[in-house]
Amino acid sequence: MSDQMELWLQEQLKFYDEDEKKTEKQLRILSAAIEVFAEKGYAASSTSEIAQKAAVAEGTIFRHYKTKKELLLSIVAPMMTKLLAPFVLRDFTKVLDADYASYEQFLRAVIVNRIEFVKKHLPVVKILLQEIPFHPELKEQFLDAVAGQVLGRLTPIIEKFQANGQIVPIPSKTALRLTGSAILGFLAMRYMLLPHLEWEDEQEIEHTIQFILYGLSTSERPG
Incomplete structure (x- = not known):
């Protein structure tokens, strides 16, 4: 990930953490999902790829989000x-x-x-x-x-x-x-x-x- 993208993601993740405090894993999942969805599109993306990029087990994604x-x-x-x-x-x-x-x-x-x-x-x-x-x-x-x-x-x-x-x-x-x-x-x-x-x-x-x-x-x- 480029430094520019990293800074951008850090700024945007603040919006997701205002109303309901999220765990570090949730924020990593959101960050990874934004990257993957933006690069490949929703249909071509997989939760396994998002999990790998977020450094979490795929099951962790489904504990927080029921579906893609x-x-x-x-x-x-x-x-x-x-x-x-x-x-x-x-x-x-x-x-x-x-x-x-x-x-x-x-x-x-x-x-x-x-x-x-x-x-x-x-x-x-x-x-x-x-x-x-x-x-x-x-x-x-x-x-x-x-x-x-x-x-x-x-x-x-x-x-x-x-x-x-x-x-x-x-x-x-x-x-x-x-x-x-x-x-x-x-x-x-x-x-x-x-x-x-x-x-x-x-x-x-x-x-x-x-x-x-x-x-x-x-x-x-x-x-």
């Missing part, structure tokens, strides 16, 4: 309620409450903000993106803890820029979906799917913003 699914939920649920939801809202406040002259300025602030978040919490972000589509419980938790609150804050911003003519008058949810798809696609490719490529980050951010604003049209762009 329960182990996954014990990792993701606290992260969404204690870290992701508060972090998204707290960290987004400075972005969402700022006064931007253009949608382009707003997009740039959002992308930079989300890049910092993904870089800091990449292992759990990987688990979330990999597993939410396949586990209804995680999807429901994500919608309740994160998505609903964020959408509520973003909708008035979209409507403001629609009112001043900077965004086409389509449903605000559609505008958010198209914007979010482009930003999430960039983040997923950059940090999860193809991180080994030589990325020109500033250029890619600019391309992403211009794509959201103007698509792939060859028509002359205003201004």
